[in-house]
Amino acid sequence: MTADGPGAPDTLADRIERLFRTVLRPGGEPYGNEEVARACREATGESFSATYVWQLRTGRRGNPTKRHLEALAHFFQVPPGYFFEDERGAELADELALLGALRDAGVREVALRARSLSPEGLGTISDMIEAIARREARARHPE
Structure with missing residues (x-):
């Protein structure tokens, strides 16, 4: 589907x-x-x-x-x-994906705690999430 x-x-x-x-x-x-x-x-x-x-x-x-x-x-x-x-449907789909992610208590907690961070702090957190996501993707699909 x-x-x-x-x-x-x-x-x-x-x-x-x-x-x-x-x-x-x-x-x-x-x-x-x-x-x-x-x-x-x-x-x-x-x-x-x-x-x-x-x-x-x-x-x-x-x-x-x-x-x-x-x-x-x-x-x-x-x-x-x-x-x-x-285009608008894709934007709405992204918003729905975000809402779905925020239903997860762990994601919601991280998002709420990140509200008080500076733009630089948010950038650092974003970089860390990307690095962890890449590492976990490699672990799931080793070449």
Whole structure:
């Protein structure tokens, strides 16, 4: 279901699945297909089944109506442009990734502590994170 490789644009299914993984209930649990379908049916007055939501998420169904995408956007509280505009959609995807990362207590703690650092201090922390990420990537994928 992912895009066709590095640098390839996200598919509609990728974007919808990202919403399900990132925009969670207040308790931290993901929304289910039926719950989303019901809300979208109520918003549009049109047919919108859990199976249809699953098909959109997995890429087995494409080309949904504009009203269906608007209903999904409304449910997940993102602008409809998330689905339509490549540049803005990419920016929103980055923001969603950040929100997803901030759900992790360790990441959130580091981010909150970094708020009081100077720009130079933030640069040092950023350099350290990059170095550790490279080292861990090498350890996961030795040549």
